[in-house]
Amino acid sequence: MPLLITLVVVVVGLMIGLWLIGAVFGLLWALLIGFIAGAIAKFIMPGHDGGGFLTTSLLGIAGSLVASLLGRVTGFYQPGEAAGFIAAIVGAIIILGAYRVFKGGAGVAA
Numbered sequence: 179m180p181l182l183i184t185l186v187v188v189v190v191g192l193m194i195g196l197w198l199i200g201a202v203f204g205l206l207w208a209l210l211i212g213f214i215a216g217a218i219a220k221f222i223m224p225g226h227d228g229g230g231f232l233t234t235s236l237l238g239i240a241g242s243l244v245a246s247l248l249g250r251v252t253g254f255y256q257p258g259e260a261a262g263f264i265a266a267i268v269g270a271i272i273i274l275g276a277y278r279v280f281k282g283g284a285g286v287a288a
Contacts, residue, residue: 225278
């Protein structure tokens with residue numbers, strides 16, 4: 179009986195560990211894709227917006243969330259389905275444009 183309990187604890191521990199590893203890699207992947215999408219959006223819409231690596235990453239991640247939400251509203255994505263890379267870039271461009279509107283416009287880099 180103690181061997182069975184030990185085996186169950188080890189298996190459950192491995193399952194939790196694998197889940198945590200998957201969650202961490204999923205988060206790292208989202209950050210990487212978010213940074214790339216945000217950088218492409220800033221390249222497409224140059225200007226003096228400020229912000230560095232973190233701001234660019236957050237811009238891309240938020241763009242992906244916006245694209246996922248708009249995709250669900252319009253019927254392109256099902257609940258639980260994330261936006262693709264191109265849609266994340268489009269969402270980041272939308273957020274960057276909205277930021278510029280609320281900020282009062284950003285001058286184009288000379």
